[in-house]
Amino acid sequence: MELLTLTNLRPGKGARKKKKRVGRGIGSGHGKTSTRGQKGQHARNHVVAGFEGGQTPLHRRLPKLRGKGKGAMPIGLTRKVYGIVNLNQLNLLPAGTVVTSEELRTRGIVKGRHDGLRVLGFGDISVALTVRAQHFSATAKEKIEAAGGTAEIIVGNGAVTEASEA
Known part of the structure; x- marks a missing residue:
């Protein structure tokens, strides 16, 4: 067998196709x-x-979706959709509950598929809960801590960070 060098390199059989003129x-x-x-x-x-x-x-x-910006198309590979829950909805849960998006979905508070949970501060909360979500509004965090609960932020890989004890 011949030693392969730059002078005797050849394309593989069938690798080059003749152009149709x-x-x-x-x-x-x-x-x-x-x-x-x-x-x-x-x-x-x-x-x-x-x-x-x-x-x-x-x-x-x-649809044309004029003036909607780059992320205007329906849910794609990069756009994240969060389930939104207000504090008055969390007030219905028993004290000491660990609130996650799965827990809220099983109880019917949040519906459909989503990439995480956003907790907003509408309404009041009187029960101490441990709430784990991707995002908290400032007022929601304050009200949860004032009621004796904990607001824990979940980062992308599922780890819980920035746990704030009341």
Whole structure:
């Protein structure tokens, strides 16, 4: 077997495909109609990009979303959607409960799929709860601590940080 050097490098078998040159005479096999057949839409010009055969194309079926910014499209790979809960909803839970998004979903307080939980300070809270969420408003945190509870922030990997004892 021959030693491989820069002078005898060759592409692998079938790695390089010969370009199809059309319209260069009948001897080429791609002359006259240049592989486009006889007559019709495809023989004359290209089909418009996005054309779906008469069906309303996707780009016309979707809303325009003018002035909505870059994250305006429905939930995608980068956009996060948080479940929102107010303090008056947490007031219904028994004292000493560890409140997580899963707990709230099982109790029917937060519905649907979401990437985390946001606790907002609307209403009052009178029971001591341990609330674990991705975000707390300043008033929500104050009211939870004033009621004798704990507000724990969950970071991206699921670890609990910034635990504030009342």
